[in-house]
Amino acid sequence: MLNSLVMYGETGNDLHVYLLIDNVDTKTFATAIPYLYSIVPSLSILKASAAPVQDFPVNGHASVATYFRLLLPQLLPPEVKRVIFIDSDAIINSSLLPLWHLDLEGHKLAAVPDHRLSCKDHGYVYGQYFNAGVMLIDLELWRQVDVLGLGSVFASANPHRLPHWDQDVLNHVFQGNWLTIGERWNACPHLFGLLPQYSLHPDELTSSEQEAINNPAIIHFAGSGPVKPWNAHCSHPMRNRYRQAMAATPWASTPLDDLPPPAWKQAWQKGMFRSKCLLKSMLISN
Numbered sequence: 375m376l377n378s379l380v381m382y383g384e385t386g387n388d389l390h391v392y393l394l395i396d397n398v399d400t401k402t403f404a405t406a407i408p409y410l411y412s413i414v415p416s417l418s419i420l421k422a423s424a425a426p427v428q429d430f431p432v433n434g435h436a437s438v439a440t441y442f443r444l445l446l447p448q449l450l451p452p453e454v455k456r457v458i459f460i461d462s463d464a465i466i467n468s469s470l471l472p473l474w475h476l477d478l479e480g481h482k483l484a485a486v487p488d489h490r491l492s493c494k495d496h497g498y499v500y501g502q503y504f505n506a507g508v509m510l511i512d513l514e515l516w517r518q519v520d521v522l523g524l525g526s527v528f529a530s531a532n533p534h535r536l537p538h539w540d541q542d543v544l545n546h547v548f549q550g551n552w553l554t555i556g557e558r559w560n561a562c563p564h565l566f567g568l569l570p571q572y573s574l575h576p577d578e579l580t581s582s583e584q585e586a587i588n589n590p591a592i593i594h595f596a597g598s599g600p601v602k603p604w605n606a607h608c609s610h611p612m613r614n615r616y617r618q619a620m621a622a623t624p625w626a627s628t629p630l631d632d633l634p635p636p637a638w639k640q641a642w643q644k645g646m647f648r649s650k651c652l653l654k655s656m657l658i659s660n
Contacts, residue, residue: 384469
């Protein structure tokens, strides 16, 4: 994601990246950090402690690190007044300057509505529900709100209402106090027909959604399995954007997930299977 940001984001030397990490193995860290310092004009590594969010509910593939978004007011330096948060499973496809300079009109954040979900689905009816994978955040206004405290109270009382973890918490804390922006700033897989149960018919697309398909600024590979561009079965039309960015990193030779075994291994597996079948038939005949 960061490589694509440098390649296509048109951020110039004013770009300052704050990378939030938790537990990263030594080998990955030793490879990633020198590379990132070589491509990003300014980089700060922020190691977050899981202690403040350890009581938040998690399940499935998630860890408490997903709640680090709630810690942004404390983690980022006081002089940082505004930040664009971007999930790591995203690729930048065009300049982020229009988003960066967007007038928030007094709102605490700007985000794209999640067309699959509504606030009503989560037990409150005020306003829309946003996808937290990409957010333009007014940190000065966030610091006036006890995001972590309010989120903790809500999570403790409503663990059953957090299927999307911190995203549900943020939607509760900021319900009715966020600015809607166009889908091109967080173009999710349903726009490209990759989630049949949520995908829209071409006749149902709004002009904003059509623009997101034709000219996405941030492509968010939100979902699992073949939705991810590092999966060999991914059919996302923008998957090569990810793979081009990956090819310029130290992980260029990393094989895609779910690739079939190489021919020699398939032959060996077939041979072993036939040998076992032959042995079994000989034992039976005896």
